[in-house]
Amino acid sequence: MTTVVDNKQKIIAAFQTSKSDTGSPEVQVALLTQRIQRLTSHLKENTHDNHSRRGLLGLVSKRRRILNYLEKKDEKRYKEISSKLKLS
Numbered sequence: 001m002t003t004v005v006d007n008k009q010k011i012i013a014a015f016q017t018s019k020s021d022t023g024s025p026e027v028q029v030a031l032l033t034q035r036i037q038r039l040t041s042h043l044k045e046n047t048h049d050n051h052s053r054r055g056l057l058g059l060v061s062k063r064r065r066i067l068n069y070l071e072k073k074d075e076k077r078y079k080e081i082s083s084k085l086k087l088s
Contacts, residue, residue, distance in 0.1 A: 007034065011031055012030075025066050025070045025081075026077065026081045029063055029081055035059055039052060039059065
């Protein structure tokens with residue numbers, strides 16, 4: 001099993017726009033999506049974990065805000081990241 005750090009590095013490498021990019025909207029959305037998927041699987045097993053559920057809602061909201069920003073800024077990049085991550 002790979003560690004969270006290894007997964008994070010792989011995601012950054014897959015979605016970065018330049019060699020030293022670690023904070024572009026695409027990378028941020030990809031990292032948030034990975035965290036959302038992990039939390040979703042956790043909540044399927046632990047249905048009464050309301051603290052994690054609230055955290056999940058915060059992550060989903062943050063991802064949505066970044067996607068809204070990206071859609072206003074550059075619609076082509078928004079569509080690319082949405083299709084790559086299979087969002088919407």
